[in-house]
Amino acid sequence: MADILMPKATAVWLVDNTALTFAQIADFTGLHHLEVKGIADGDVAAGVRGADPVAAGQLTREELDKAEADPAYRLQASKPKYAEYQETGRKGPRYTPLSRRQNRPDAIAWLVRNHPELTDGQISKLIGTTKTTIEAVRSRDHWNSANIKPTDPVSLGLCSQIDLDAQVTKASARRAQMEKDGTVKVEEDVLKPAVEHEAPSSSPTTLDELFGKPKRAGGYEDDED
Numbered sequence: 001m002a003d004i005l006m007p008k009a010t011a012v013w014l015v016d017n018t019a020l021t022f023a024q025i026a027d028f029t030g031l032h033h034l035e036v037k038g039i040a041d042g043d044v045a046a047g048v049r050g051a052d053p054v055a056a057g058q059l060t061r062e063e064l065d066k067a068e069a070d071p072a073y074r075l076q077a078s079k080p081k082y083a084e085y086q087e088t089g090r091k092g093p094r095y096t097p098l099s100r101r102q103n104r105p106d107a108i109a110w111l112v113r114n115h116p117e118l119t120d121g122q123i124s125k126l127i128g129t130t131k132t133t134i135e136a137v138r139s140r141d142h143w144n145s146a147n148i149k150p151t152d153p154v155s156l157g158l159c160s161q162i163d164l165d166a167q168v169t170k171a172s173a174r175r176a177q178m179e180k181d182g183t184v185k186v187e188e189d190v191l192k193p194a195v196e197h198e199a200p201s202s203s204p205t206t207l208d209e210l211f212g213k214p215k216r217a218g219g220y221e222d223d224e225d
Contacts (some may be wrong), residue, residue, distance in 0.1 A: 004028070004029060004030070004053065004058050004077060005051075005056070005058070005152060005154065005161065005164070006051045006114070007029035007030050007031055008029070008031065008039075008045050008048055009045075009048055009049060009050055009051035010028075010029050010050075010051050010053050010058070011025050011026075011029045011031055011035075011036055011039055011045070012039055012045050012048050012049070012050040012051070013050030013051055013052050013053065014028070014029075014050075014053070015036065015039050015040045016050055017050070017052075018064060018068060019068045020064075020067055020068060020075075021071050022036040022037050022040070023071075024067055024071065024073070024074065024075060027074050027075070028053075028059075028074070028075040028077070056151075056152045056155055057078060057151075057152060057154075057155025057156075058077055058078055058152075058155065059075065059077060059078055060078050063075055063076060063078070103151065103156045103158065104127055104128075104129045104133065104158065105133070105137050105142055105144060105148045106148055106149050106150060106151040106156065107127050107151060107152075107153035107156055107158050107159075108123060108127070108129060108133065108134050108137040108138075109137055109148050109149070109150040109151075110150035110151050110152055110153065111123050111126070111127075111153065112134070112137065112138050113150055114150075115168055115171070117168070117171040117172060117175055118167060118168065118171050119171065120134045120135070122167045122170070122171060125167070126153065126158070126159045126163060126164060126167055127153050127158040127159055128158070
């Protein structure tokens with residue numbers, strides 16, 4: 001079994017785009033072969049968008065062709081590109097080699113699209129970038145936006161799979177706790193009074209004032225027919 005990112009989405013892509021057996025796909029993604037069969041039947045992962053493991057750098061086309069030709073063959077995941085640059089337990093600020101820094105916008109775009117639960121601080125820590133750059137990529141204001149291609153930061157050698165999984169788990173736990181505490185609704189509660197102030201009441205007093213009708217101590221003057 002290969003330790004891959006988004007196994008279910010990868011299985012969806014392999015079912016739709018290859019002639020691999022359910023057993024081969026299950027072995028590569030770590031899913032049960034019955035779950036893979038359910039994906040093929042449309043009973044599992046309905047609506048899940050497939051993730052191409054070849055484009056993500058987790059599998060080579062040659063390896064895929066070899067597995068399609070031999071049903072007994074088991075896929076071997078590719079070693080992430082630039083793995084020699086990945087840090088091994090080093091503490092402190094993350095250092096990114098100069099040759100890899102140009103790939104940061106691609107990694108940011110991938111993380112923003114596939115893991116919106118991550119905060120800018122987490123993305124910054126993962127790939128060694130700045131919050132200003134993250135915001136520029138997200139808002140498409142980056143100077144090279146036209147050429148940015150979302151790419152898995154693990155395959156680019158900007159972070160390890162372990163670090164990415166840890167940050168995603170942390171972000172998911174934080175969101176779950178916020179939903180449990182109800183703190184995710186704070187923004188709605190703050191904005192609500194402002195909306196109420198902007199929408200004036202449609203009471204007779206407001207209408208009378210708009211038309212300039214004078215008030216009397218006992219109420220309002222009645223129009224004579």
